[in-house]
Amino acid sequence: MVPQSPSATNGRLHHVAPVSAFEVDPSSDSCSNTPNLLLWIGGLTDTYHSVSYVYALASSLPPTWSLAQANLSSAASGWGTSSLSQDVNEISSLVSHFRQQGKQKIVIMGHSTGCQDCMHYFASQDKRGDRAAVDGVILQAPVSDREAIAMDMDPADLDNANAMANTWCREGKGEHILPLNITSSNFGRNPVTARRWVALACKGGEDDYFSSDLPDQTLKSTFGKVDKPLLILYGEEDEYVPATVDRKALVNKWIPLVKGKVDEQSKELLSGASHNLNGDDQEVVDELIKRVGRFLTSI
Template sequence: MAPPQPPSSTPGILHHVHPVSAFEITPSPGSPQPRNLLLWIGGLTDTYHSVSYVYTLATSLPPSWSLAQANLSSAGSGWGTSSLSQDVAEISSLVSHFRTLGKQKVVIMGHSTGCQDCLHYFASPVSNWNHRELVDGSILQASVSDREAIAMDMPASELASTNATAKDWCSNGTGENILPLSLTASNFGRNPVSARRWVSLACEGGEDDYFSSDLSDAQLQNTFGRVNKPLLILYGEEDEYVPKSVDRKALVNRWIPFVKGKVDEQSKELLGGASHNLNGDDQEVVDELVKRVGKFLSSI
């Protein structure tokens, strides 16, 4: 376990776009205001400062870029009753807000389930009622399968029983009800999880099932194949939520040919020594992430 972070403060601007917010880390007084934005989106349970590399990254971006961390309705314990579709709508509202403030280019960067948000931003259907603002690129950091990660921590019989219960509730019109803790606590403690969100995360073909290693070419064509903007993938060599049976490098390089946009060449190599969120990792691991992100943004 990483040591506790010491007290600190970070200057910036808190943007409120009901019902969400984003904290933009600003340059030192007197410095030019960056014209472009990297919008960082956390994963399950993440809140401000739960992933420490974000603040190192924010102060190391190319001069024309600033970083804002999104705080969606799904942040903290909210993920268990939220959805990727809701996240995407809220991300779009933040992108729209920053565009009105004069940001010229906006790239979205997801961590963990934030990566599902980023891919859903491109891959899910768009209609008149859920229009989303265009972005200029995307970064996936720790784009792991929630379905496979959950299966690592639950006995197969227990997982099958929980999946069956959740599916049954959804089919009976009670998908928004919270599953008993006896079914979900082994993975998620006391966090409330609706039957619908459990199916999305843990069942094959769920809304969140973007990165599982057993997905077909047709499924990848319908997801990665819809990404039409520059993409950088940062997949950790030591990510603890990836089954040992998965060849990580082969998996990432299987995704790349489906992308219609330009995939950064750095994506082909794993992020050496990187755990899931890099908290507690060696400084050179964080430095490598910062270097790759900076290089990618400079090419946008």
């Protein structure tokens, strides 16, 4: 692996215990003066600067918008012992903080499992009763963790892993870490609890929002609860999507179920785009930036 070059970005770090968000300064003017915010939420293992397009996007937003990257408790190696429900509570705390800072419109943008976070923000029960409202949502690389895991595991090994994780959960050992020989083919030495494995790898798990085999009734209970403007950015070359999945057909299956307005740009795949766009041609990144800009302008 080629080591990543050191990076430096000007901005403002917001600390909302136990999480933080880095608001990028897009110009010489203070980022805190922009009235609207795009809150970017990464996927499994992501941290600051792990997804390169974020900072190009931050410097190219419409003039009334700034971008802040969330750094949740589940960032880096924390995802294996976390949950979407915990993520959503932390995202809500950040949204509330930015409202108090004077931000008028706030859109959440998920990448990879950050998209599951965004869906959970709308589709899950607000048990605390204090989930902060947002004004729109963007899903970039909304792919199925379950299908991605299955691509890299022998079916028998996957069945054994799922059986062990489910058994441990039934026995009250859901917070126990699964053996590395079970999880390492996908996640290296990252600790993963039985509960989190079930959420990611088993049908109907907490994270199972985007699998291609989900029935319409299930999708109506998830996409049907998104009642704010939505933009979907599904990569034409996303390496975590099985070859058997018709990507465009899948996205266009979701769109009619959404209660809020879906941006017309969602109907077309992001041409040439890999999962996180790292290393993609500049034209691919530029197209993502253009689509996000158009969407935010319409909010």
